[in-house]
Amino acid sequence: MEASITFGDDALAARAAEAARELAAAGVPEALAAGDPTLWGPAAESQAADRLGWLDLPTTSRSLLPRLAELAERAREQEVEHVVLAGMGGSSLAAEVICASADVPLTVLDTTDPAQVRRVLADRPERTLVVLASKSGTTVETDAHRRLYERAFRDAGIDPATRILVVTDPGSPLEQTGIESGYTVVQADPRVGGRYSALSAFGLVPSALAGADVARLLDEAAEVRPLLALPEGNPGLELGAALGAAALAGRDKLVLDASLSATTGLPDWIEQLVAESTGKQGRGILPVAGGEPTGVPDEIVAGIATDGAVRADGPLGAQFLVWEYATAIAGRMLGVDPFDQPNVAEAKDGTARILAEAGEGPLPTGAPVLVDGPVEAYGDLPADVKDLSGALTWLLSAIPERGYLAVTAFLDREAAFEVPVPPDASFEVLTDIWAAHDAATLQGLLAVRTDRPVTFGWGPRYLHSTGQYHKGGPQDGVFLQITGDVPDDLPVPGRPYTLGRLQLAQALGDLDALRGRGRPAVRLHLTDREAGVRHLLAAAREV
Template identity: 70%
Template sequence: MSVSVTFGEEKPAEQAAETARRLAAEGVHEALAAGDPTLWGPEAEPEAAIRLGWLTLSRTSRELLPELGKLVERVRAEGLDHVVLAGMGGSSLAPEVITATADVPLTVLDTTDPGQVRRALDDRLDRTILVVASKSGGTVETDSHRRIYEKAFRDAGINPAERIIVVTDPESPLEQTARDAGYQVFLADPNVGGRYSALTAFGLVPSALAGADVERLLDDAAAVQPLLSQAEGNPGLDLGAALGAAALSGRDKLVLEDSLSEINGLPDWIEQLVAESTGKQGKGILPVVGAEPGEAGDELVAGIDSDGALTVSGPLGAQFLVWEYATAVAGRVLGIDPFDQPNVAESKENTGKLLDQPELPVGTPILVDGPVEVYGELPGSEAPKDLSDVFTRLLEAIPSDGYLAIMAYLDREAAFDAPHAEGASFEEMTEAWSAADPATLRAQLAVRTERPITFGWGPRFLHSTGQYHKGGPQNGVFLQITGAVEEDVEVPGKPYTLGRLQLAQALGDQGALARRGRPTVRLHLTDRAAGVARLLAAAREV
């Protein structure tokens, strides 16, 4: 089965058809399929020349399968049934989608939250296999996870070399560290950027260990591959033309809808791919995930096997390849380089500088509302009366073509610990979870504005929409949520804990946004559970 792109609205269909015809006349379809790095201009060419390996992964990644098959056999024979993936951005999002779609368990650590990491550590450590995945080999979150697990394994009398698998690029610092420690290493294609790496070792190794059929992913991608060099019936060209043309016409908020799809969670992966690839030079396409489509004129609803202004249907492996191709095409239409991420490093550098200070400069709250401290600057000359007033002012500050981004540096699984009555129905448990989940704040505020609201878990989103926030259009309003840490986790060999790192990441990104004049407010929960309850209550009062 291949991928199809169909249209439910006349205007996007006409714009896409016209743009696709122009691109085909320019030979873009053949040039991209052949890996031509000149498609995005002379400034982009050096980066593009080393970033087009994803076009042939359906063939080249098969070289991994024999060694991967032996590893899976060994892990099964040893009874290691708890697969943990330590990775950020492109190293975690694809495996998360693959395993969720295959309905096989994978614990993903793309966080610096001490509670979330401790929960993974406390779960079947004696049966845990850890995949440490980092393209650069220097990702601070992943390095921290590796160090923490190495100590935990040793403390439990387990040899880390028997439990840690490393996925990285050739000659990265992590490769040498891993080989010195005796870890099995899978090397990924260095000519593939992180967000295009779904079908490399980064996507395949943890997914196969968890039990997914990764060969089928490659087969499905291979089935669509011949279409990508065609001028007609090319789903990648049609989708990329639609995304680029819609953004140029002002519909640059891409609402991703997948309620009818058997693929589980693909919009989260698309969010990183599209936001980080296009959000730069004051341009970009903003993906909006997990939200109900609104009536804003700048929204374009894209359905994954679901109805929308456009609908993309097909199996997961083929979807990966088609969306990658389409994003590269959209970059050409928008006139940007879809393979660089010029603003991602800034927040990382800010975090490093903050960690070097004796104390983190948290500042003085402008308001304390029960268990919630408010930091930052709000529009208006008067101090806010309460938390509802803070929300009201933030919503009012969103430009007519803008959005609100909620960024929660918290434990994204903590809501599942919310108490519920014994014998409660699934609906009652879901209601209890929702009432304890900071992500519920997005839905509560969304009904009070016509503008899109995005939600991201920090620092996960820094490797995704973080590029768009800083490099995209100057029309975002930003709401950070941080929380007090009751029980921290030491990072062996480093002078900081996870809790300190997590807060430094929030402050570092806040500084990067503030320097661009982008309104940013931080809400700090001095008691996490009570703080979330107060946030949601205040949102209902707006």
């Protein structure tokens, strides 16, 4: 299957064609394909010069294939059947898509939720191989996962050096830790930013260990790579021109629809790529994954092998490269540096500050402004809001004309699947039961009550994805954050905090950053997680 871009919206097609012609006349396609770092202006040049290695990955990553084959063979000899990828954002999203699309099992650990982490730790430790992935080598979540798995392996009588593998940039603190601990270390290409790293060691190492055909991905990307230098017949240029032209015309809400695609989860990867690359300096494109189109004027629908205003077809390896190229093009059109993330550190710094200031005392949660059953509400709610349905109604009414509602949940995203179900239940019944216990169901329930986009993200995962857009993009967001009590916490070895304490501090740190921008933000805290989710969903149905 060849990579191609088609249009189902004549107005968008005309704007995109005009933008593509202007870009081609300026020599942009050839320059980008050649790795020209000047395309995004003088301020971005030094960073871009060190972040364009992704263009060459279809070729340069082939050098990894022999080693990946050796690592996979060693894992088979160790009778590994459970591959765990501990990594955040760009260090895990691509591998998650690759393995889900290939239908090979990979457990992604991108959470600080104690229950979710404990469940993964207990799953077949004697048959587990852990891939620790962090570009910077300082990711706090991955550091916690490393410490917990080292202890878990030792408790099981297993030498961690035989079951932990590190993927990181050369010279990072994690590389040094890996070398000192005797772990296998695979160096990633330092000229590739995290969200552009799908075809690098970050995407390929865990995927190959899980059983995916990564050589095929590189073949698919290599096939489309020559097209990216062309002024015509260039799918990356066509898609990037469409995204950029639409945003400049006010259509900056990008609904991602992969409902008919053979790939699984690609919108989640695109969401991070587009949001973190474009959402800065008060500008940006808001990707909406998991949402339905509403037909509002500032929206476009991008279909992945699915009809939309713009449709992207092609195999997964080609899709990765085309979307990366298109995002770089859109960044140029919007006048932003697609390779930096100037606001990501705000939530991290806030987390560190909150933990340091609290010491061993309670975290600064404040007092609830209302309590409705197992749900406490915190924030600047109006005095006439008396219950949970009223709080949700107020949040929806607070969304500005061109704004959006972002729901973020610092909870166990697998908890719904742990709910007891009848042994003879049909798949439809199971789906209904899971949905009734899943905080993510809130996205759909609230979306049908507004014509504005509603996004949903699991914390702290989204902090490495849409979190940049929330703070650096257009300041028209309204935020609903969900946290919960932790009845059975998990200490982090060698650190002065538990996972639950870290999780709550991450939520509070992000909330501080959002409130500092004057945006409406409410935190709902579940004093009983299971009952709280059900109560929250029931309240949403009453809005």
